[in-house]
Amino acid sequence: MTCDAARELISPLLDAELDAAQASEVERHIQTCIACAELQFEYLQLRERVRADAPYYSATEELRAQIDRALRQAASAKERRRAPWGWIALASAAGFAAALVLAFLLGPKMFHSEQAGGDLIAQEVVSSHVRSLMASHLIDVRSSDQHTVKPWFAGKLDFSPKVKDLGPQGYALTGGRLDYLDGRPVAGLVFQRRQHVINLFVWPSTAQSGSRLSTFAITGFNIVHWSEAGLMYWAVSDLNAAELREFAQLYSE
């Protein structure tokens, strides 16, 4: 892959808009090319800065619904006009604009608020993460194979967590363990991103419907939370917020 081609694809890569084959091609290039790696780093920094420093305004339910609708329309329009020229630029511009709109308008809801008790659970999630790293009890079942890890939980838990290996996207599954959180046994899935460990905790949710990703930061750790199909997912790591969010996005797809 040439630098020109890679440059066009870095932003869609960060927005998780590439298919697995394309993504790993770009990632392979970035691993061997300092210029493109630097560009990726700049994008990530920019994204973090927007998230951290952009002013927050509370959006009304009505405005949220409007934005949701507009994004959905933009997404289907994008599907329709995939002309061979320029769709990549279009896609990355749209992705970046969408990220900005979300950061500015949905900020408080998406990134800071959560159902009551969310902050307390987030604290517990961080404690469990730190404990798992200190007590050398990170992994009960060591495997990068989701078909080994998933059945390992059967019989140990009364629910079945989604187990997904994101190795090709740079978040390698390394294993799983049982943990105890929010007053109950939970699944702990362990992933590795460079030298960073990601713990993904999963347990049944009482909420009726799924929720979008919310991001927290507590004492140097980043946390991303979402729920889907009756389960809640809490990802925690000392990895930067942008990449942890990318992990969550890929995992929740």
Ligand SMILES: [Zn+2]
């Ligand atoms: Zn390059």
